[in-house]
Amino acid sequence: MNLGITGYVVLAIMALTIGSFMMAKARAKSAAGGDIRLLHSLPNYYGYNAAMFAAVPALGMLVIWLLAQPMMIENTVYNLLPDSIVNEGSNRSLVMSDVRRVAEGLDIAVASGALSKEDANQISTDTSDIRSILGGVGVALGSDVDPEVLVAAQQYRTKSALGTAWMAVIVLTAALVGAAASIFVSKADFRARNVVERFALGMLMVAASLAILTTVGIVLSMLFESMNFFRMHSWTDFFFGDTWAPNFRGNSDLSILPLLWGTLYISIVALLVAVPIGLFAAIYLSEYASSGVRSFAKPLLEILAGIPTIVYGLFALLTVGPFLVSIFGRGEAGLLGVEWMSGATAVLTAGLVMGIMLIPFVSSLSDDIINAVPQAMRDGSLGLGSTKSETIRQVVLPAALPGIVGAVLLAASRAIGETMIVVLGAGAIAKFSLNPLDAMTTITTRIVSQLTGDTDFASAETLVAFALGLTLFVLTLGLNVIALYIVRRYREQYE
Template identity: 75%
Template structure:
């Protein structure tokens, strides 16, 4: 495809020049535009068809191969995805055996699981399987290989034929009066629109996938218990209590503590850096402060578990051994532990956004305030902050969305107990932690205990989306317009 793209570029460019006897001044566009048009007409449709083919072919092959698996093998312990995973592993093992010369193509196609130890044969070439290969799985793997190879051959033929057709059309259209520049610019504009649409389509796909799985969950579990129940106790054996309220309480409680830590420190840091710090101090302090944003959240989680948690236990726990002589905190995992560490993580988020917003306030407002006799602190309090307030509120709400979606800090710092309690020294859990827990391991996506993760994810998505929309509304409605 790349060779045909290059050939099309030079053929189209050469023909365009040939039609005007080599005088580029008589062309409508620069010579390279004719080559670029040919390259686009060759490569773009072929690449799009290749991507579409690679997406659709595995699904079609799976639908055809799964019919070879007896219905008895697809039980509660072996879902369709697990069986197909075994099929693909065996097919990959056969390909590896052929590549290493342990099997010929004919032997791989006629291998019989009832007569040959397929697991041992594949282990000889470095492909380890967890268990013996059932005859239906081997038959499905052989069919999978054959259909994949046939599909790849047809893809190569069709894609190259399309590329060749594009090259012939481009070369035929190349002449002095052809508006190559206009066509190239329209083509680039179309590609930019497609790229911009991918983010929107991805968001729509995520929402729809969660929505459909959530609908399956609510067919198995009453929505009243999910939204208005009081306990969370999944057991994967039926009769589970799956209420979101304890998880929602833990999520909002930890996020509130995090914001109580991050907002004052981050906002004061932004005010100092933008209004009081010298250029040298700002150049040094701002990057050092934003280093916190680059630390992985798992490191924050370890910091919460190994440092902040034991520190709080020494203050509020262990009876007479504690600094306060009380026994309020029994372990290092607690709401306060996760909230404090999450607040530290959010400090650069709040400070960076607030700093940019405060710096956007025109200097003329400060100068006018100074001219009226106001001090520096009065100018900051009565002029700068009110002008920047909508943007600061929007930054705080965006930080809240970030806190609500955090996982690793909560897993290591807050514990895994779902409860509704006002005590910040007790262990609790959040929605994101339970999503991870419910989807960990080989799950069957056919029980309410697994599908509840999608209902939790959809609820969390709606919650964070609402905060983001509220932030945008506040910023747009109350922001000041300056010239």
């Protein structure tokens, strides 16, 4: 099995980590004369400290090197290409893709013995030889290999090999230095536990920071691309226009309002299905169902939340849509004899299926919130002569209302961000209409549509996807913040 240099470096770091753990632990025991009571920390902490200093700096350097080296080499090699190739209008990624493909082909030819290392680095500018060699080892080239591309590929191979060699030397040196230093300080009075616990705390802080920085990075990436879009397209047309008609040849009408209307319309239909059913299910499970029924019904109900949305989309397309057409559509074929619905894709189709998908969100959260209402409030109501149903209507639900509202808002944000159900069940028409039997589309489906196919991210028709995504992000973020605020305030009241 060919692990490559990087694989062997990782194995060497693991071996050093294990060895430094054992050696530091043994050194600490030896320093205490075999009496571990004389040690500041337990022996394992000395081993953890050594393993930590052997592995973490080296692996961190390895990850950074693997991320930075390809970009640096590509920039260097691209700058070596002559203007005749760079200025031909070719996309940089396409040019470098050709360079990498030829370089990988040379590596394959060298590994298979079809080409020596010296010949791979000193091939003449006649590229017919290299095409025949690469074809002989099963490397397909889509076009003729320019001599300049061949030279760039040779430079790419040379620099990659040199960089990988330096990476192995530097990373292994860091691992050895870390292991040696940590073993040397493993004495009886060394506060190994303090160092290990501070490192663990630092890792926890890094993990929390990564989550926050990832969110910030997502927002900034959408923000910068949205700014590029608004440099090409009027923001007044985007926010206040009434037509969505993208045209990659130019003169596009890119207004978010028809898409926003479809998004909100489908979400409202979904909530009209999910909220009553989910709330009634929560009331039954929390107030009326026995423990046996509850232990069986609640997990079964929550299975709906684990079904992939593509399955819901197929259910909408193949089952719910044709069923609605059989009632409302296609003239005499419809049960009502009136062609109100021309196809299986419609707002009602997507809304019904999305509502089914949202039932677990509403029911599970509402059930937890209702159960959080103190039993003393129920007992007081029953003691005053109220029936069970009156207690639920007049005491339990009003007390749980803030939390239920938060659950509904969380379900609404989930509905607004749904894609696959809408793609398969609602259609692709952006328009204003109050008819739930018409086909419509949403913001998420248009984002997918605008970014599908060959895109260069240099036109307003492509960059509009980022403006749509940023608007959708702000909308759902606002709903989530409101919902979490309401739920948190409610839970603090009864905890």
